Amino acid sequence: MRSFGRPVRAARGAEAPDADAPAVQLQGLTKRFGPVLACADVSMTVLRGRIHGLLGQNGAGKTTLMRMLAGLVRPDAGRILVAGRPVTVTDPATATALGIAMVHQHFSLVGRLRVWENVALGGRGRLDSRWTRREIGRVADGYGLLVDPDRRVDELTTSERQRVELVKCLIRAPQVLILDEPTSTLTPPEARHLLSVLRRVVSDESRAVVLISHDLDELAHAADEVTVMRDGAVLARRSAAEVDVGELGRLMVGDQLPAAVAAPAGEPREQVRLRIRDAWATQARRPVLRGLDLRVRAGEIVGVAGVEGSGQGALADLLSSLLPLDRGNVEVDGNPVPPGRPGAMQRAGVGVVPEDRHVSGCVLDMSVAENLAMTDLGPVSRWGFVSRGRLRQRAEATIREFAIGGASPDTPLRLLSGGNQQRVVLARELGAAASVLVVAQPTRGLDAAAVEHVFARIGGLAAQGVAVLLISSDLADIRRLAHRIVVLHRGAVVGELTQATADPQRLGLLLGGRPE
Amino acid sequence: MTGLELVLASALRLSVPLLFAALGEWIAERAGALNVSLEGMMLAAAFGGYVGAVATGSSALGLLCAAATGLSVALAQSGMSYRLTVDANVVGLTLNVLVLGLTSYLPAPTEPVDVPHLTVPGLSALPVVGGALFDQPWPAYLLLGLAPALWWVGYRTRWGLELRACGDGPRAADASGVDVPRRRRQAVLVCGAFAGLGGGYLAVAEVGLFNPNMTAGRGYLVLAAVIFGGWTLRGTLAGCLLFGAADAMRLALPALGYQFNPQLLLATPYLLALLTMTVLARRGHGPAALGVPFRRGLT
Ligand SMILES: Nc1ncnc2c1ncn2[C@@H]1O[C@H](COP(=O)(O)OP(=O)(O)O)[C@@H](O)[C@H]1O
Ligand SMILES: [Mg+2]
Numbered sequence: 001m002r003s004f005g006r007p008v009r010a011a012r013g014a015e016a017p018d019a020d021a022p023a024v025q026l027q028g029l030t031k032r033f034g035p036v037l038a039c040a041d042v043s044m045t046v047l048r049g050r051i052h053g054l055l056g057q058n059g060a061g062k063t064t065l066m067r068m069l070a071g072l073v074r075p076d077a078g079r080i081l082v083a084g085r086p087v088t089v090t091d092p093a094t095a096t097a098l099g100i101a102m103v104h105q106h107f108s109l110v111g112r113l114r115v116w117e118n119v120a121l122g123g124r125g126r127l128d129s130r131w132t133r134r135e136i137g138r139v140a141d142g143y144g145l146l147v148d149p150d151r152r153v154d155e156l157t158t159s160e161r162q163r164v165e166l167v168k169c170l171i172r173a174p175q176v177l178i179l180d181e182p183t184s185t186l187t188p189p190e191a192r193h194l195l196s197v198l199r200r201v202v203s204d205e206s207r208a209v210v211l212i213s214h215d216l217d218e219l220a221h222a223a224d225e226v227t228v229m230r231d232g233a234v235l236a237r238r239s240a241a242e243v244d245v246g247e248l249g250r251l252m253v254g255d256q257l258p259a260a261v262a263a264p265a266g267e268p269r270e271q272v273r274l275r276i277r278d279a280w281a282t283q284a285r286r287p288v289l290r291g292l293d294l295r296v297r298a299g300e301i302v303g304v305a306g307v308e309g310s311g312q313g314a315l316a317d318l319l320s321s322l323l324p325l326d327r328g329n330v331e332v333d334g335n336p337v338p339p340g341r342p343g344a345m346q347r348a349g350v351g352v353v354p355e356d357r358h359v360s361g362c363v364l365d366m367s368v369a370e371n372l373a374m375t376d377l378g379p380v381s382r383w384g385f386v387s388r389g390r391l392r393q394r395a396e397a398t399i400r401e402f403a404i405g406g407a408s409p410d411t412p413l414r415l416l417s418g419g420n421q422q423r424v425v426l427a428r429e430l431g432a433a434a435s436v437l438v439v440a441q442p443t444r445g446l447d448a449a450a451v452e453h454v455f456a457r458i459g460g461l462a463a464q465g466v467a468v469l470l471i472s473s474d475l476a477d478i479r480r481l482a483h484r485i486v487v488l489h490r491g492a493v494v495g496e497l498t499q500a501t502a503d504p505q506r507l508g509l510l511l512g513g514r515p516e
Numbered sequence: 517m518t519g520l521e522l523v524l525a526s527a528l529r530l531s532v533p534l535l536f537a538a539l540g541e542w543i544a545e546r547a548g549a550l551n552v553s554l555e556g557m558m559l560a561a562a563f564g565g566y567v568g569a570v571a572t573g574s575s576a577l578g579l580l581c582a583a584a585t586g587l588s589v590a591l592a593q594s595g596m597s598y599r600l601t602v603d604a605n606v607v608g609l610t611l612n613v614l615v616l617g618l619t620s621y622l623p624a625p626t627e628p629v630d631v632p633h634l635t636v637p638g639l640s641a642l643p644v645v646g647g648a649l650f651d652q653p654w655p656a657y658l659l660l661g662l663a664p665a666l667w668w669v670g671y672r673t674r675w676g677l678e679l680r681a682c683g684d685g686p687r688a689a690d691a692s693g694v695d696v697p698r699r700r701r702q703a704v705l706v707c708g709a710f711a712g713l714g715g716g717y718l719a720v721a722e723v724g725l726f727n728p729n730m731t732a733g734r735g736y737l738v739l740a741a742v743i744f745g746g747w748t749l750r751g752t753l754a755g756c757l758l759f760g761a762a763d764a765m766r767l768a769l770p771a772l773g774y775q776f777n778p779q780l781l782l783a784t785p786y787l788l789a790l791l792t793m794t795v796l797a798r799r800g801h802g803p804a805a806l807g808v809p810f811r812r813g814l815t
Contacts, residue, residue, distance in 0.1 A: 005693065070691075072690075072691060072812065091693065091695075092690065092691050092692065092693040093693030093695075095693075096693050102691075104691060108685075108687060108688040108691040108692065109685070109688055110680075110681045110684045110685035110688045110689065111684065111685065111804070112680070112684040112685070112803075112804070113677075113680065113681060113684065113685075117677055117681075118688075118692075120674070120677065121677060121678065121681050121688075121689060121692045121694065122689075122692030122693035122694060123674070124674075125674070126674070127672065127673055127674040127676075127677055168692075
């Protein structure tokens with residue numbers, strides 16, 4: 001027999017599924033990833049016929065919570081009830097059988113396969129392409145989702161892919177449909193269309209939808225209920241009637257921002273060192289920058305805040321010469337720099353401390369000294385040969401200055417602790433920044449002492465006239481160091497705050513995409 | 517026989533073991549499992565198949581033994597790397613060395629076995645191609661059924677679809693409810709059986725004896741053939757024919773009176789494999805997750 005999933009198992013024992021029970025009840029779900037408590041004792045009830053919004057900043061645990069429901073993550077503790085029955089969701093196939101379908105944040109389609117093959121994947125019985133295509137047509141027409149079953153997924157745009165994902169879920173007639181930040185990569189009209197489809201899903205068939213988002217307006221308009229998560233815990237539930245966007249923003253960000261500990265170093269000067277004008281870019285067929293404008297003056301530290309998909313990563317890539325622009329330009333010290341040309345930004349005087357220092361920042365099997373000199377061999381070479389003496393000398397000075405514990409210049413980087421490996425990359429890039437310094441997630445993986453040191457160095461560089469761009473998902477970092485906070489949303493700047501005007505509500509609203 | 521006939525006949529004869537093994541390796545790689553142990557599977561199967569054929573006196577049973585031997589090497593490979601998570605290449609190389617040692621050490625009989633040829637009346641008398649195409653040991657004709665069958669399984673069945681998804685997007689396959697490690701294990705087992713047929717054919721049908729290290733790198737040639745074929749079944753088989761032909765030239769040229777350095781000639785198929793790989797591998801059409809271990813939950 002052909003079908004798109006294992007049939008829903010008959011009720012265990014005498015307990016029949018209860019038509020009046022909530023579609024899903026999560027009770028005390030807890031999940032720990034090593035030291036990170038992603039979800040801490042989370043309870044949540046999803047009712048039929050409702051769109052349930054799940055709001056929270058990056059790392060709040062929204063995805064993890066829903067992945068537990070979809071069988072991709074096993075909870076450490078807690079219970080899941082589907083239609084009133086306790087269930088164990090061991091794997092995605094079980095979730096499908098229970099009527100749970102999820103559209104993932106980073107799509108889960110196989111690019112090399114055709115649309116109909118992707119839809120058929122995970123089904124049961126004979127593989128029948130004609131029948132699958134017909135069913136796709138039926139579901140797609142019913143919901144007004146345009147898809148061509150014979151295209152290869154590789155060739156589709158983001159919104160087309162998303163429609164395929166939706167059809168793939170809907171064709172299995174789920175009781176609960178979960179969407180993980182579905183609108184963050186869509187244009188506003190596409191997002192509106194998606195939300196109208198979701199409305200139809202819940203009204204026509206009394207199913208439940210869980211909509212993860214950090215777009216406040218979107219949730220305020222589309223959701224019947226909103227649950228707010230922060231740091232792995234549920235903070236509040238609101239029904240549509242009582243939703244107050246300002247309050248949601250404040251809840252999402254947290255009641256109090258950490259105080260600006262030290263006044264930012266020095267006063268910014270007049271000279272504009274970095275200027276990005278009307279930058280538009282796509283990455284893997286997704287628009288990542290949509291008209292970004294940014295100016296950083298000499299001596300100024302600008303914090304860039306934003307939720308995932310807002311363009312923070314793309315901005316860092318742009319300044320690392322990893323991202324070409326479709327439109328717009330970048331100037332460093334008044335000189336245009338071709339975006340996307342390898343090494344161009346670096347030559348223009350832009351130093352970048354990447355977010356994933358482990359992956360792209362260093363070679364673990366090379367020595368500390370080699371890693372320190374890797375990106376710029378000029379100061380340690382003579383007549384085109386690397387001078388071992390100078391290499392060591394410079395490395396020793398840096399090791400002392402940055403207090404890189406347990407290291408000699410010849411120690412392979414692999415033997416250092418994680419925090420010390422980071423210091424090596426930081427030391428190198430901080431040293432290389434002539435005009436502009438870009439630091440992504442400066443405190444990630446560092447201990448308190450190292451953070452102090454790095455902050456002091458960044459402040460010192462700014463005082464010398466370097467323009468600093470601090471890209472961080474940790475608002476505390478930005479709050480402590482930046483003269484000015486720029487908030488990104490959907491690839492453009494939605495608003496700007498100074499130390500004086502930054503309060504949780506305004507920041508929350510901006511992060512959620514709502515300019516004042 | 518003319519020179520051309522001679523070369524064609526031996527090209528096809530030498531390709532047959534490669535073709536069997538390539539069918540298996542193709543399906544395994546499409547599932548994302550790169551089997552370096554292909555060489556070991558073939559060599560072990562050559563031994564097992566020959567011993568089986570001598571013991572039972574039947575070439576069919578001998579080939580069955582060969583398939584079973586290949587399967588058992590595959591069982592070790594798949595268990596180690598897709599049940600436990602030992603690096604598949606390390607397991608593969610270890611198995612190759614282990615099999616080489618064991619088959620050289622274990623006593624093998626020395627009695628030659630003979631496999632009847634299947635001669636298509638009339639056609640086998642055709643000029644030039646007759647001998648090559650229509651007068652081969654009977655197991656060679658199994659390929660005519662197995663190759664289309666495998667294509668059909670790979671592209672027309674749910675199992676095949678799931679396998680290909682495991683090779684190109686294991687994470688997506690997993691989220692869709694496909695058991696990725698299990699599908700990969702199954703693909704490796706199928707590969708083992710096919711590689712077994714290839715190794716068995718070599719010993720039982722082609723040579724009629726077992727010699728230590730008689731596969732002499734044919735497993736690696738098959739790996740190259742899959743790359744040559746851009747991971748399509750048709751291309752993979754064409755690659756095997758090409759490498760078989762190169763091997764045939766090596767044998768035929770001296771027989772036809774051309775003098776070449778024999779060591780260099782011995783290396784030609786491998787040189788050709790290396791060359792095609794450097795030229796073609798850059799096209800990068802391989803399954804996206806080929807050789808990448810999969811574990812759920814790692815993002
Ligand atoms: N597979 C994983 N391994 C380790 N840590 C993880 C994993 N998945 C999520 N986390 C961590 O759990 C926390 C919550 O992540 P996530 O659920 O993705 O948040 P959200 O979706 O709200 O942005 C984060 O700190 C994240 O780094
Ligand atoms: Mg998430």
